Every structure is written in C-alpha cells, then in structure tokens.
Amino acid sequence: MIRNKSTEITVGMFVAAGLIAIFILAMKVSNFTEFNDDAGYHVIAEFENIGGLKVRSPVTMAGVRVGRVANITLDPESYNAQVTLSLYSDFNTIPTDTAASIYTSGLLGEQYIGLEAGAEDEFLQDGDVIDLTQPALVLEKMISQFLYSKAEGD
Amino acid sequence: MPLIKIRDLHFYRGDKAIFEGVNIDIHRGKITAIMGPSGTGKTTLLRLIGGQLRPDKGTIEVDGQDVHKLSHTELYELRKRMGMLFQSGALLTDINVFENVAFPIREHTQLPESMIRDLVLMKLQAVGLRNARNLMPSELSGGMARRVALARAMMLDPMMIMYDEPFTGQDPISMGTLVNLIHRMNDAMNLTSIIVSHDVIETAEISDFIYLLSGGKVIEQGSSVQLKQSSSHWVQQFMQGLPDGPVPFHYPGVSLADDLLSPEDLS
Amino acid sequence: MIETIRSLGRWGLDIFERLGRGYLFLMQILAGIPSLLFRGSLVIQQLYSVGVLSFALILVSGLFVGMVLGLQGYNTLVDFGAEESLGVLVSLSLVRELGPVVSALLFAGRAGSALTAEIGLMKSTEQLSGMEMMAVDPIKRVISPRFLAGFISMPLLAAVFSAVGIFGGFLVGHGLLGVDDGAFWSQMQVKTDWYDDVLNGVIKSIVFGFVVTWIALFEGYDAIPTSEGVGRATTRTVVHSAFAILGLDFVLTALMFGD
Numbered sequence: 001m002i003r004n005k006s007t008e009i010t011v012g013m014f015v016a017a018g019l020i021a022i023f024i025l026a027m028k029v030s031n032f033t034e035f036n037d038d039a040g041y042h043v044i045a046e047f048e049n050i051g052g053l054k055v056r057s058p059v060t061m062a063g064v065r066v067g068r069v070a071n072i073t074l075d076p077e078s079y080n081a082q083v084t085l086s087l088y089s090d091f092n093t094i095p096t097d098t099a100a101s102i103y104t105s106g107l108l109g110e111q112y113i114g115l116e117a118g119a120e121d122e123f124l125q126d127g128d129v130i131d132l133t134q135p136a137l138v139l140e141k142m143i144s145q146f147l148y149s150k151a152e153g154d
Numbered sequence: 155m156p157l158i159k160i161r162d163l164h165f166y167r168g169d170k171a172i173f174e175g176v177n178i179d180i181h182r183g184k185i186t187a188i189m190g191p192s193g194t195g196k197t198t199l200l201r202l203i204g205g206q207l208r209p210d211k212g213t214i215e216v217d218g219q220d221v222h223k224l225s226h227t228e229l230y231e232l233r234k235r236m237g238m239l240f241q242s243g244a245l246l247t248d249i250n251v252f253e254n255v256a257f258p259i260r261e262h263t264q265l266p267e268s269m270i271r272d273l274v275l276m277k278l279q280a281v282g283l284r285n286a287r288n289l290m291p292s293e294l295s296g297g298m299a300r301r302v303a304l305a306r307a308m309m310l311d312p313m314m315i316m317y318d319e320p321f322t323g324q325d326p327i328s329m330g331t332l333v334n335l336i337h338r339m340n341d342a343m344n345l346t347s348i349i350v351s352h353d354v355i356e357t358a359e360i361s362d363f364i365y366l367l368s369g370g371k372v373i374e375q376g377s378s379v380q381l382k383q384s385s386s387h388w389v390q391q392f393m394q395g396l397p398d399g400p401v402p403f404h405y406p407g408v409s410l411a412d413d414l415l416s417p418e419d420l421s
Numbered sequence: 422m423i424e425t426i427r428s429l430g431r432w433g434l435d436i437f438e439r440l441g442r443g444y445l446f447l448m449q450i451l452a453g454i455p456s457l458l459f460r461g462s463l464v465i466q467q468l469y470s471v472g473v474l475s476f477a478l479i480l481v482s483g484l485f486v487g488m489v490l491g492l493q494g495y496n497t498l499v500d501f502g503a504e505e506s507l508g509v510l511v512s513l514s515l516v517r518e519l520g521p522v523v524s525a526l527l528f529a530g531r532a533g534s535a536l537t538a539e540i541g542l543m544k545s546t547e548q549l550s551g552m553e554m555m556a557v558d559p560i561k562r563v564i565s566p567r568f569l570a571g572f573i574s575m576p577l578l579a580a581v582f583s584a585v586g587i588f589g590g591f592l593v594g595h596g597l598l599g600v601d602d603g604a605f606w607s608q609m610q611v612k613t614d615w616y617d618d619v620l621n622g623v624i625k626s627i628v629f630g631f632v633v634t635w636i637a638l639f640e641g642y643d644a645i646p647t648s649e650g651v652g653r654a655t656t657r658t659v660v661h662s663a664f665a666i667l668g669l670d671f672v673l674t675a676l677m678f679g680d
Contacts, residue, residue: 007469014473018577021584025619029512029587029609056614204554233556244551247542261557306555 040067040088041126045100045113046080051136052111053102059085061115066091069113085113087124095120101134111136157182157217157314157346158203164211165195165202172198173209174370180314185340185347187361189354191392191401194367196350197241200316203348204236205229217313234262237307237315241322243299245291251278251302252287258309277305281335297328304335314346315339321353329353333360354393366392443639450638453558453565463566471532471567472574476581478531479524483582486523487589490514494590495598507600508609511590512583516613516622517678520583522670525629528575529662533637536567537658540641541651549642564642568634575630576623583622621677628669633662 047053050072059067067087075082087094097118104111124130158180165173172195180186188196201207203214205221214221216232224232245254255274259265265273278284281301291299300320307315317336321329337360340347351357358364358378366374366381366389374381374389381393391399457464494510540563543549549559587609594600613619637658644654 008465010473011465011468014468014476015573015577017476018472018574018580021577021580022619022623024584025516025580025587026615028606029516029584029613029619206550206553230556230558233554236554238551238554240547240551242547244547246548246551247546258555258557261555261562303551310555 040086041092041124042070043085043087043124043126043128043130045083045085045130045133046075046078047083047100047102047133047135048080049135049138050081050083050111051102051104051138053083053113053136054111057110058112059087059115060112061091061094061117066094066115083113085130092123094124096122096124096128097132098124098130099132099134100130102136104137155218156180158348159215160203160212161215162212163202163209163214165198165207165209167198171370173212176212176367176370176372178365178372180346180348181363182346183340183344184362185336185349185360187349187351187357187364188367189350189352189357189364189392190367190373192352195370196352196367197318199367200238200318200348200350203316204233204238234258234310235313237310237312239300239303239307239315239317239320241319243291243294243296243303245294245299245303245306247291249290250287251283251289251291251294254291254302255287255306255309258306262310273309274305277308278302280308280339281305282331295328297324297331300332301335304339308339308343311343312345314348317347317349317351319351320349321351321356329356336360354395358393439643442643443635446639446642447635449560450565450568450635453561454569456561457565457569460566463562464569467566467570468574471536471570472577475528475532475574475578478527479578479582480585482523482527483520483585484589486519486582487511487515487586487591488593490519490586491590491593491598495594495600504598504600505604506608507590507594508605508607509612511594512587512609512613513618515583515586515590516618518622518670518674520586521579521622521625521629522666524579524582525575525626525633525666526663528571528578528630529633529637529666530659532571532574533633533658533662534655536571536634536637537641537644537655538651540564540567540638541644541646541654544642544644545646545648545651564638568638571634571637572627572630575633576626579622579626579629617677621673624677625670625673628673629666632665632669636662636665 053069053072055069055072057069058065059069067085069083070086071084073082074080085100094115095118097120099116099118101114101116102111103114118132156179158178160176160178160180163173163176163178164171176199178188188199190196198207202209203216203221205224208222216236219228219232221229221232245251246257249257252274255277256270259270259273275284275287278287281304283298283301283305286294286298286302291302294302304315320332320336324332333356336347336349339345349357349361358381361378364376364378364381365372368388374384374386376384381389384390384393388400390396391401397403490511491507494507494514495504498504498507498510540549543563549563552559552562591602591605595602595605640654640658640661641651644650
C-alpha cells in the first residue's frame with residue numbers, strides 16, 4: 001500500500017462523510033433539535049389517571065407544542081400521578097389558572113397534555129403547580145359509567 | 155563457551171516425536187550446519203531456538219539465557235540480536251525492497267531518514283542488490299528475494315543468523331552467490347551462522363561443523379571431512395547421495411517373486 | 422452410533438477451543454491498541470483500505486435500499502390512507518435496523534473477507550513469522566491497526582447508509598409517488614427519536630463493527646496456511662459474521678426496543 005498524501009486525504013474525507021451523515025441524522029431526521037430547549041422551566045400537575053402518557057410526550061396549547069413531559073411519578077400522599085411538565089422558555093405567559101387535560105392524538109392513541117389558558121394575570125413560573133387537571137379517559141370506566149347510567153335510566 | 159547450547163531437547167507434534175534427546179552446541183564465529191533428510195524437523199529446530207515454539211523437555215540457551223524462561227519483552231530483546239532467513243525470504247509483499255530492508259531499523263530505532271538510507275544502501279550493496287531497491291518483492295526471483303532478506307536480517311547487526319534451507323531450489327549461479335555471501339558475511343562480521351539444509355555439497359563446502367539429524371536424534375557430528383570418513387552406512391548414503399542403502403529404494407513389503415507368483419490382490 | 426456421538430463431542434470441544442483462542446486473540450489485539458496512539462499512520466492506512474474502499478458499496482446499496490423502502494412502504498401505507506407517514510417508515514426502518522444490519526453484512530462481505538484473506542496470506546508466506554523473528558510483534562503492527570480501523574469505520578458507514586437511504590426514500594416517495602415533502606420530513610422528525618432510534622442504531626453498528634472485525638482478523642490469523650485454508654477461512658468469516666450480526670441484532674433490538 002502506498003502511503004502518501006492522497007491516502008490521508010481520502011481517509012479524512014471518508015471520516016468527514018461519516019460524521020456528516022450522523023449530523024444529518026441528528027438534525028434533519030430526528031427530534032434532536034428539540035433537546036436544545038431543555039433550558040425551560042418546570043411546572044407540576046397532578047392527575048387521577050394519566051392513561052398512556054409517557055415521558056417526553058408533547059405538551060400543547062391550542063395545538064402548538066409548548067413543551068414536553070419531563071417526569072412522571074406517584075404522589076405518595078394523594079395517590080395521584082404527579083407529572084412534571086417542562087415548558088419552553090419562550091412560552092412564559094401561561095396564566096396560573098390554566099387547565100391541563102390528557103388527550104389522545106389520532107386514532108392510534110399517542111397521548112399528550114393539552115393546556116387551556118385561564119384568565120388570571122399572573123403567569124406560571126418554575127416550580128408552580130397547575131391545579132385544574134382532567135385525567136385521561138379510560139375505556140373501561142366509560143363503559144361502566146355508560147352501563148350504570150343505562151341501568152339507572154331503565 | 156558456545157553461543158547456543160541445546161541440551162536434552164524433546165519435542166513432539168501430536169504423537170510423533172520430532173526430537174528425542176538432542177544435544178547440540180553452536181560455536182561462536184563458526185558456520186554450523188544442521189542436516190538430515192526432509193521432515194526431520196530442521197526448521198522446527200530453528201523455531202525452537204527463536205522461541206516461537208516451546209520444547210516439551212530440555213533447554214535451549216542462547217548467549218547464556220534460557221530462551222523459554224524469558225519474559226515477552228526479554229524474548230523480543232533477544233530476537234533483535236538474532237537474524238533469521240526464511241526459506242521464501244518472508245519479505246513484506248506490500249512494500250518495495252528498500253522499505254523491506256529498512257523495516258527493522260524503522261521499527262526499533264529513531265534514526266533520521268538520511269542515516270537509514272545510507273545503512274540500507276550499504277547492506278544492499280553487500281548483497282549486490284543496491285540498484286534493485288525500488289522493485290517490489292513480487293518482481294524478484296527467488297534468489298534475489300533471499301538476498302534482500304539477508305540484507306534485512308543484517309540491519310540490526312545481529313550476533314547470529316539462522317538460514318532455513320537457503321539453497322533449496324536455486325539455480326547454480328544464485329546458489330554460488332548465496333554460498334559466497336554466507337561465508338563472507340560470517341567472516342566479515344564475525345557472526346555465528348546456523349544453516350539448516352539438505353543440500354549436502356554446498357553446505358559441506360562452507361560449514362565448519364555439521365550435525366546430522368534423523369529420527370529425532372543426532373546420528374553423527376563433526377567436520378565435513380570427518381563425516382565423509384564415517385563408518386556409518388547411513389551417513390555415507392546421505393553424504394554421497396546414494397539411491398540405495400540403509401534408506402531403501404524399494405518401499406518395504408512383499409518380495410517381487412511372491413507378488414508375481416501368487417497375486418493376492420486379484421479377485 | 423458411538424462414533425457419531427464421539428465426533429459430536431469432538432466438534433463441541435473444537436468449538437470451545439476456537440472460542441478460547443479467539444478470546445485470547447482479542448485480548449492481545451486490545452492490548453496492542455494503546456501503542457497505536459503514536460503510530461497513527463498505520464491506522465490511517467487501514468482506514469483507507471477498510472473504510473474508504475467500502476464507501477462506494479455502502480453508498481450505492483444504501484440508496485437502493487432506501488428507494489425500495491420508499492416504494493414498498495408507499496404500497497403498504499396507501500391501503501391505510503397513511504402514505505403521509507412514509508417518511509417515518511423509511512427513517513425508522515433504516516435508522517433502527519437496516520442501516521446497521523445491512524451495512525454490517527456488506528462490510529463483512531467486502532472488508533471482512535479482504536482482511537481475512539490478507540492476514541491469511543501473510544501467515545502462509547511467513548511474513549508474520551518473519552516479523553516475530555525481527556522482534557516486531559505482528560499483532561501490534563498488523564492486527565491492532567486493522568481492528569481499530571474496522572471498529573471506527575463501521576458506525577460511520579452505517580450512518581452514511583441510513584442517511585443516503587432516507588434520501589433515496591424521499592426521492593422515490595416525493596419525486597416519484599407524490600408524497601407531500603413537508604409531511605414526509607416533519608412526521609419523520611417528530612417520530613424519529615435521537616436517543617431511542619438514532620443512537621441505538623449507532624450503538625448497534627459499533628457492536629457489529631467490533632464483532633465483524635474481530636471475526637475477520639481471527640479467521641485470517643488462525644487460517645491453515647495453504648491456499649485452500651485461506652479460502653475456507655474467508656468463507657468462514659462471511660458466514661460467522663452473518664450469524665453474529667443477525668443474532669446480536671435480535672438481542673440488541675430486544676434490549677433496546679423491548680420493554
């Protein structure tokens with residue numbers, strides 16, 4: 001093998017091509033860019049039932065993505081789900097009486113949190129709690145509710 | 155004190171005994187030949203001396219050091235002082251002659267390029283191939299490849315060189331060249347040379363001392379004159395290249411008369 | 422009957438013996454890597470022969486695989502009215518599975534077999550032995566650089582495969598079949614997770630690179646030094662690599678994408 005400048009140049013180009021490919025996969029193909037907004041602020045919301053909500057599920061307001069679910073744990077005292085929402089720092093005018101509900105997107109059921117703006121003049125800060133929440137719709141409960149109300153109606 | 159002392163060497167390959175109690179002394183400054191029929195393990199002996207194989211029993215001492223008790227680093231240090239010429243030359247096929255000869259110096263020292271160039275050219279001059287320095291190994295004849303390998307083996311100024319079947323398959327001219335080179339190198343650089351071969355004539359011509367191996371043992375040892383006067387029929391057959399003798403011409407079995415008169419393999 | 426059992430037993434012991442030798446060989450290779458910090462030129466040489474020369478193959482194959490994915494994916498999705506999700510299908514298939522696996526298989530076939538043949542040839546012409554006798558450790562000089570080169574090249578090649586494949590899928594999906602380009606890219610960007618999908622794929626290709634290069638070098642180093650032996654060793658490299666890649670892919674996928 002002849003080792004000379006051209007070998008080294010082609011190797012350099014090869015490595016560069018590989019790194020560019022990884023870069024493209026990061027930027028244009030995946031959701032990598034969303035991680036830059038980790039410099040957001042966190043608020044907490046408690047839900048009776050989060051259904052199929054997962055960490056990194058989207059948080060939207062009027063359909064616009066304003067953040068994501070950062071953490072999900074169980075509150076040991078109230079036995080409710082405690083969800084930490086990470087909201088992008090751009091959206092810092094969310095009223096403190098905003099309601100958070102869990103919706104299902106599309107037929108195939110990826111769940112997300114939808115925020116409905118309240119009317120207060122004060123805005124949510126880092127560490128605040130959203131009081132108004134609506135749990136996810138659980139199919140079995142709905143069916144039993146329906147049957148129960150049917151039975152009552154008879 | 156001999157440079158290499160081999161004592162009570164035993165080596166087995168599977169069930170076959172290659173060496174069974176071999177004692178050999180290689181004296182400094184001399185050319186010692188190890189000869190014998192093909193397959194007696196002469197190349198194996200060189201590998202044992204170089205530490206590439208371990209004996210099953212016995213010791214091999216090179217310059218006072220037990221080769222097989224050395225650590226990895228110590229063994230590699232010892233190998234720098236040994237040169238070995240393989241049957242095929244064992245040149246690296248992807249670099250040219252110059253680079254091949256320069257290889258040991260480049261790997262083991264930090265000498266500047268100008269100095270390396272001079273050293274390589276001098277060694278190539280000694281083997282007569284200075285102007286072939288840009289050829290690739292695939293462009294060399296067998297004899298030339300061996301000469302390049304010899305130049306390469308000389309680069310670190312070793313104390314000894316082992317030649318593995320250097321004369322096999324060579325035409326008369328290159329054979330003569332090699333014989334001449336081995337002799338001159340040995341004398342000029344006060345080397346110790348070990349030649350493993352079964353080319354009796356050439357080897358006997360330059361060797362100071364000869365060991366004849368067969369069946370895993372040393373059958374005879376001495377100078378070439380002494381061997382020619384040996385009383386053993388086997389030694390005589392070997393040294394003179396007689397077709398029949400203790401090593402028979404006919405494959406052993408049934409006699410001719412019996413085979414023709416009572417054929418048992420006809421059904 | 423007894424003979425069969427005995428030969429089965431012998432075969433089993435042979436496998437263990439080879440595995441043991443292979444493992445020790447790997448340890449020697451890894452031990453030889455630190456000294457390569459000072460001898461970058463050796464690694465660069467090997468990166469050329471292993472990586473650069475495989476590049477064209479990976480590029481073309483990636484493009485075609487991506488284009489086929491675009492075609493087939495469209496044909497299936499259109500039945501569900503979901504052809505806008507073609508981007509997601511193409512990118513996830515490539516980044517999670519096809520990129521690492523197919524490029525590893527191609528790599529084993531092209532670069533792996535070349536490595537085996539090269540090392541086997543060096544063994545049969547006594548070049549490795551010659552180096553040993555010149556007090557140059559053949560593993561440090563010849564094997565470790567090739568190992569490092571394969572290990573570095575594999576993830577790069579897999580990334581190129583995936584990237585080019587996605588582009589190929591886009592060419593077919595948008596250019597040929599009329600999928601909306603906005604939908605193609607935006608859905609893909611939302612659903613392709615950097616950690617779970619892309620990085621997992623990269624991890625897979627790193628593991629494959631490690632294993633395939635190891636197999637290729639070991640088969641060459643262990644080959645019987647005749648032309649027939651080297652030929653058989655080359656075949657073994659490709660076959661064993663294929664088994665290893667597909668088997669590891671299953672294990673890794675289960676670990677990464679299972680629950």
